[in-house]
Amino acid sequence: MLKILVPTIMLVPTTWLVDKKWLWATTTAHSLVIALFSLTWMKWDFEAGWGASSSYLGTDPLSTPLLTLTCWLLPLTILATQNHAMSEPEYRQRTYITLLISLQAFLIMAFGATEVMMFYVMFEATLIPTLVIITRWGNQMERLDAGVYFMFYTLAGSLPLLVALLLLHKDLGTLSMLTMQYIPPLALSSWGDKIWWAGCLVAFLVKMPLYGVHLWLPKAHVEAPVAGSMILAAVLLKLGGYGMMRMMIVLEPLTKELAYPFITLALWGIVMTGAICLRQADLKSLIAYSSVSHMGLVVGGILIQTPWGFTGALVLMISHGLVSSALFCLANTNYERIHSRTLLLARGLQMVLPLMATWWFFASLANLALPPLPNFVGEVMIIMSLFNWSHWTIIFTGLGTLITATYSLYVFQATQQGPVPGHINVLEPSHTREHLLITLHLIPVMLLALKPELVWGWCL
Secondary structure, X not given: OHHHHHHHHHHHHHHHHOOXXXXXXXXXXXXXXXXXXXXXXXXXXOOOOOEOOOOOEOEOOOHHHHHHHHHHHHHHHHHHHHHHHOOOOHHHHHHHHHXXXXXXXXXXXXXXXXXXXXXXXXXXXXHHHHHHHHHHHOOOOOHHHHHHHHHHHHHHHHHHHHHHHHHHHHHHOOOEHHHHOOOOOOOOOOHHHHHHHHHHHHHHHHHOOOOOOOOHHHHHHHHOOHHXXXXXXXXXXXXXXXXXXXXXXXXXXXXXXXXXHXXXXXXXXXXXXXXXXXXXXXXXXXXXXXHHHHHHHHHHHHHOOOHHHHHHHHHHHHHHHHHHHHHHHHHHHHHHHHOOOEHHHOOOHHHHOHHHHHHHHHHHHHHOOOOOOHHHHHHHHHHHHHHHHOOOHHHHHHHHHHHHHHHHHHXXXXXXXXXXXXHHOOOOOOOHHHHHHHHHHHHHHHHHHHOOHHHHOOOO
């Protein structure tokens, strides 16, 4: 674990000491080496249990794909922001890269923590760099409102979790994930126990986010710079799903009775946020709402607590992280040329940037869960496990799948096809850096279609 964490932390002095001319090249190369080394975590020499473990940090088949995704994303965020950050003062460039590095370090410690309290501290610590990125590097004045929404939603959900964890520590005497799985089920019967159960899950449901407590997400995505949107969609939302999976083992047997309203909200959210996507004019807002829809499926898969539901949730989280991040990068390439996120002002780009239209096509198909991509595998496993749990769920999941396909193809058609408007006849050509960026997002998605057991070996 330290062979990844220490080089990540050492990236901070590298960022501040390297010559300005080599700043972006050095940090990108260094972070890409770390990302390649993190792939060694994916090699499992044993069937189950923990590996690369120390007193406080370790990896198991649940955290490993999320850790690798976190490391893979840092060089991509640096590549994505290079163009518009180069014009800023030198100290702001260095500060920006430092914030991205600190976010990766916090996320590695969150996903690698073997103590629930350490996970909670790192879960909260990710709030600080994300908040600074949104409020200092956002594009519009509304970024301050977005930062306030993001902070208060997260804190309001997290404080009950802190109290719930302290109570759990008092009862068990330990919060180690290594031993919690072996404790006998708790005798949860009183009203206080039901409130404690809700306190354990609300923070993670807000982070996912669950429909009803999702209003911070579209605001944060729309106002954040491209790196903020990429990390938010690809990794920070997955903290919620990971935390829920970790806490489920101590929440029995109450989950069977108390999960119904949350599953209902999640399924209703799949349809509602999909319908909202159909009438969005803002491209980044549309991609943000689609994330809420996909995370609704993940919440449903986790709360019914079947092996297929858990496996599907993990596969969908990883593939959604890569695909939604790619979509935000593509939206940013449009914005850098047209200086608008409005769908009506960006039409016919296929005629002007044909190779970029190919990337849009692949990303849109991956977003609508085209077989045999891992998005399809994750969605089908969750839908089948939900259908086995209750036949009525097929109404919501089927509608959600249909609407997802509709708005994904609508985005591709709206941005790429049709006549080229007069105001975008002269455009900057697409750069090798941008093609490399999208390729590094989509190649792992295609490779996971060939070897999906890398991300589902934990359950099956």
